[in-house]
Amino acid sequence: MTQQGIGAQVAEAIAELLRRQTREGVYAELTAGVDPAVDAATYPVLSALARWGPRSAAALATEIGLDRSVTSRHATRLERAGLVLRSPDPDDARATLLSLTEDGQRAIAAMRGRLARRLDRHLADWPEAEARAFAAALTRFVREEPFG
Template sequence: MPAEQIAADLGALLLRGNRAHLYDRLTEGVVGVDSTTYPVLSGLARAGPATASRLADLIGLDRTVATRYATRLEQAGLVTRAADADDARATRLSLTPEGRQAVQTMRTALESILAEALSTSEPEEIETFARVLQRLLDALVPAPPGAPLRR
């Protein structure tokens, strides 16, 4: 049954070890980013400036872990902190220009990895896969208000 196969494949893709392997490939040669800090950097790129608490919720990490990884990214010059205008007790994390460049480098790497993985497929198959994947994402993960994490 196709739905069963898709469920199994998505489950395998989402396994922590498989994600870490992919993150290792994406971050290769990107100074200051590794498989553990990648979700924080990528999450900020998708969500925009956010507090550590909000970012942690969006990317599925504990707030203290997200804060620790953000500190590492800040030390690498990829993330900056500023007072949160909405909450004087919080700080807002943002990407620096170097952080945006790192994200762009990793997105380009992901596109190359996907192009290589799909290189034996026909262009029509790839276009159909992209459309179906988008519909699946729309059906399974409706975008929450104020959280443009899709792109």
């Protein structure tokens, strides 16, 4: 297979992963029963805060690709559930930062555990060396920031 052919194959696989229907299905599975405020819509807010730490709603919106007002609305819902905390931004008195509470951290840990177990089940039929090579190659691909 030529490099161009490999690129096309990878592009198709990424497109399938990024499909809204695919994401929402995974998010629904991960969030089931965690908290009524946690669903496919609010999951990206929690996940991003866990991954990148405290952020303003505007910065978080940019990171997750949602409108600022939508991100703020989701954050408010999560704040009311005790999963997200708003606090003054020490670098900008006009802004507030969103961060995870301990309950939010526990929720993320539970959901990430579910995701890891789901992926382990999916890869269980792969030869171990192939699964490890896939994980290493995917990690390398992502870390090299092909689009960043």
